[in-house]
Amino acid sequence: MAARIPRVPVRDQDPGQRAKNFEEVCYGYNAEEAMTEASRCLNCRNPRCVGACPVGISIPEFIAHTAAGDFKAAAGVIARDSSLPAVCGRVCPQETQCEGSCILGVKGEPVAIGKLERFVADWNRDHGGPSEKMQPAPGAKKVAVIGSGPAGLACASDLAKAGYDVTIFEALHKAGGVLEYGIPEFRLPKDTVLKAELDEVRALGVKIETDVVVGRTITIDGLLDNEGFEAVFIGTGAGLPKFMGIPGENLNGVFSANEFLTRNNLMKAFREDYMTPIHAGKKCCVVGGGNVAMDAARTALRLGAETTIVYRRTEVELPARVEEVHHARQEGVEFAMLTNPVEILGDEKGWVRALKCVKMELGEPDASGRRAPVPVEGSEFEIPTEVVIMALGTSPNPLISSTTKGLETTRRGCLVADEVGATTRPGVFAGGDAVTGAATVILAMGAGRKAAAAIDAYLKKK
Amino acid sequence: MFEILEKEMLTPATCRMKVRAERLSAAAKPGQFLIVRADEKGERIPLTISDFDAAEGTVTIVTQSVGASSSILNSYEPGQSFADVVGPLGQPSDFVSMSAEELASKRYVFIAGGVGTAPVYPQVKWLHEHGVPVDVIIGARTKDLLIYTEELGGACDNLYLCTDDGSCGFKGVGTAMLEKLVAEGKSYSRCVAIGPMIMMKFATLTCKKLGIPITVSLNTLMVDGTGMCGACRVSVGGKMRFACVEGPEFDGYEVDFDEAMRRQGQYKAEEAQANEKHKCKIGRG
Numbered sequence A: 001m002a003a004r005i006p007r008v009p010v011r012d013q014d015p016g017q018r019a020k021n022f023e024e025v026c027y028g029y030n031a032e033e034a035m036t037e038a039s040r041c042l043n044c045r046n047p048r049c050v051g052a053c054p055v056g057i058s059i060p061e062f063i064a065h066t067a068a069g070d071f072k073a074a075a076g077v078i079a080r081d082s083s084l085p086a087v088c089g090r091v092c093p094q095e096t097q098c099e100g101s102c103i104l105g106v107k108g109e110p111v112a113i114g115k116l117e118r119f120v121a122d123w124n125r126d127h128g129g130p131s132e133k134m135q136p137a138p139g140a141k142k143v144a145v146i147g148s149g150p151a152g153l154a155c156a157s158d159l160a161k162a163g164y165d166v167t168i169f170e171a172l173h174k175a176g177g178v179l180e181y182g183i184p185e186f187r188l189p190k191d192t193v194l195k196a197e198l199d200e201v202r203a204l205g206v207k208i209e210t211d212v213v214v215g216r217t218i219t220i221d222g223l224l225d226n227e228g229f230e231a232v233f234i235g236t237g238a239g240l241p242k243f244m245g246i247p248g249e250n251l252n253g254v255f256s257a258n259e260f261l262t263r264n265n266l267m268k269a270f271r272e273d274y275m276t277p278i279h280a281g282k283k284c285c286v287v288g289g290g291n292v293a294m295d296a297a298r299t300a301l302r303l304g305a306e307t308t309i310v311y312r313r314t315e316v317e318l319p320a321r322v323e324e325v326h327h328a329r330q331e332g333v334e335f336a337m338l339t340n341p342v343e344i345l346g347d348e349k350g351w352v353r354a355l356k357c358v359k360m361e362l363g364e365p366d367a368s369g370r371r372a373p374v375p376v377e378g379s380e381f382e383i384p385t386e387v388v389i390m391a392l393g394t395s396p397n398p399l400i401s402s403t404t405k406g407l408e409t410t411r412r413g414c415l416v417a418d419e420v421g422a423t424t425r426p427g428v429f430a431g432g433d434a435v436t437g438a439a440t441v442i443l444a445m446g447a448g449r450k451a452a453a454a455i456d457a458y459l460k461k462k
Numbered sequence B: 001m002f003e004i005l006e007k008e009m010l011t012p013a014t015c016r017m018k019v020r021a022e023r024l025s026a027a028a029k030p031g032q033f034l035i036v037r038a039d040e041k042g043e044r045i046p047l048t049i050s051d052f053d054a055a056e057g058t059v060t061i062v063t064q065s066v067g068a069s070s071s072i073l074n075s076y077e078p079g080q081s082f083a084d085v086v087g088p089l090g091q092p093s094d095f096v097s098m099s100a101e102e103l104a105s106k107r108y109v110f111i112a113g114g115v116g117t118a119p120v121y122p123q124v125k126w127l128h129e130h131g132v133p134v135d136v137i138i139g140a141r142t143k144d145l146l147i148y149t150e151e152l153g154g155a156c157d158n159l160y161l162c163t164d165d166g167s168c169g170f171k172g173v174g175t176a177m178l179e180k181l182v183a184e185g186k187s188y189s190r191c192v193a194i195g196p197m198i199m200m201k202f203a204t205l206t207c208k209k210l211g212i213p214i215t216v217s218l219n220t221l222m223v224d225g226t227g228m229c230g231a232c233r234v235s236v237g238g239k240m241r242f243a244c245v246e247g248p249e250f251d252g253y254e255v256d257f258d259e260a261m262r263r264q265g266q267y268k269a270e271e272a273q274a275n276e277k278h279k280c281k282i283g284r285g
Helices: A031-038 A059-067 A071-079 A085-091 A113-127 A150-161 A190-203 A220-226 A257-264 A291-302 A322-331 A441-461 B022-027 B068-074 B100-104 B114-129 B149-153 B174-183 B197-210 B257-264 B268-284
Strands: A142-146 A165-169 A207-209 A229-234 A254-256 A283-287 A306-310 A334-336 A339-346 A352-365 A371-375 A381-384 A387-390 A428-430 B002-009 B014-020 B033-037 B045-048 B051-053 B058-064 B084-089 B108-113 B134-140 B158-163 B190-194 B214-217 B233-236 B239-242 B249-251
Touching: A031 A059, A031 A113, A059 A071, A059 A113, A071 A085, A071 A113, A085 A113, A085 A190, A085 A441, A113 A190, A142 A150, A142 A220, A150 A165, A150 A190, A150 A229, A150 A441, A190 A207, A220 A229, A229 A441, A254 A257, A257 A291, A257 A387, A283 A291, A291 A306, A291 A322, A291 A387, A306 A339, A352 A387, A428 A441, B022 B051, B022 B058, B022 B084, B033 B058, B045 B058, B045 B068, B045 B114, B051 B114, B058 B068, B058 B114, B068 B268, B108 B114, B108 B174, B108 B197, B114 B134, B114 B149, B114 B190, B134 B149, B134 B174, B149 B158, B158 B174, B174 B197, B190 B197, B197 B214, B197 B257, B233 B249, B233 B257
Parallel strands: A142 A165, A142 A229, A165 A207, A229 A428, A254 A387, A283 A306, A283 A387, A306 A334, B108 B134, B108 B190, B134 B158, B190 B214
Antiparallel strands: A339 A352, A352 A371, A352 A381, B002 B014, B014 B058, B033 B045, B033 B084, B051 B058, B214 B249, B233 B239
16 A cells, blocks of 8 residues: 555755755755655565665664654664765665666565654754764763764764773864865755754864875874874775866866865855855866766856756766756756766866767777777867866875785775775774775665774774 | 963054964974964854964954954954864975074065065064074055064064055055165075955066065955865866965965965855855844
């Protein structure tokens, strides 16, 4: 019976209106909608969704509480496994994880697990009241966590719950890592959603010290030798931008997506009352097809630029979440598929005037199984533009690996770590993008949790 | 929060501040920089470190009011605090990691221009303390704009002052002074130039002519200062380099200064607007 109810649609801000502001696109469910949607869950005896969740949230259990209208109990269930539910309900690629494995999805539409998680987290923030402040017991062992992004926050939360005295060191002036500098306000509101979840982590007794660049201000060796930390978790993400290596990349008006998004998100350049400038131009091309490319394109659009996504494969291969591509298209972002830049052309003053591209076609499947794009000979053409934003992925920052004794890295600059996060140096663990290269928020959180368990085991043996 | 302990106006527009930043002061080395953010709404402003004292837990910065953000920075008074001071960032000067034998063969000359004179100080002090002969040339438009003359005078072998208008010392630019010194028989194994990009470009041209290797300290645009944004990218020896993590010091011979200057002006239009707004606010008092 339950499966007969169609998936409850979620309300969005009107595309025409939202293309001009930075307010959140998706309004989320109200209580009634959430309870109806939750009632669709079959409460499978062997829930595939839980296995598909990198942090293993007891999904049917929280959904059952939601269906019964006990949102506080639902929040309690999620909190056992995730310290960032309001974030994950908004930014997880549910279609390839929990919802992607939902049995209802075989014949119809899966349960909207992400939207339900978001509802429960938002409800709990607005009605649940602040959590009780916890403090580590005197004499608790000290653990340092480097980076306050998803991996670090997840690791720190679990360690604090296990009784450790945890300090997170953050290089920027605000905590949150990519959640703060990378993901835009219209997908993840900072002052309401993110701040509240960071406050919850702090309430567990976790200290966050900002403005500390590990590898420069302090070193891991210093933390272990001089500051009394007994283990370290490195969750520094993958922050180095990539460029294409084509002519013209140093012209004025060419930015990495990292720069563009950091100016807008962390530095709030979109707000008149903040000092940091940003330049989106009248016309803007974003090169790449991932979530970061979508975020950059939709940001440029909101800043008033006619924006085009330039991607060398087809829409089917776009690595971005389906919802982001859909939203971008609704808002008026253009998509130039099977198109690859070969040069950025400048005017006499050294500013971008056009992006020179070639048309591509899909050839034979490559090692990844995806059909490799190959250039069509003689198909060169120019897209007039004032700004080019490179969203080609990122790689880990060498700042820590190059300043810490005994830490091995792969050829791609990723830290070498085993499946529970142990690096080549005893007592030093790592997880998230710093180990895997750029991936998702939730995979980083999963890695952070595994490492927390491994650190606990390591310190108990020590 | 990072409390301002001392403040002194070096010229009507140039301000020196001593700021409490304990972790930073303990790690800083000559050649490195830091980033300041005055308040919640402020920009992250990169500044080369002008001095540091680990025992005291302080760093010294020197800032010239050129736009809205730097003017706001300079409006802070002792007892107030900056929201953020982070660093040290970038690589220390290469001589810091040289062996005593290597250092023994060196003779340094520094060319300092304008507000760039301040960050020369920790480098000169370090070399002087390590027994390396070091001369310093300070250039400014006019006498009143010369800064750090006493500090540098006490920390180097020979100090040469230059002004464009001849109101103090040699009449002419710093590079002309260097040419004169070399013509008089001085010899140097390396020059270090810190100042406006255009000055470093001409210092490099002069050094090329004289056959002296030169190090320059690039004050590029930056946001995070840790290699994340890429705003600071410069062409050095035909390769893309990030000034924030690979610099700020590079071999002057290899730097594409024209590109670096063009990139520095990338937000000029936006900055001009911000300055107008800032002036309006001051006007309204």
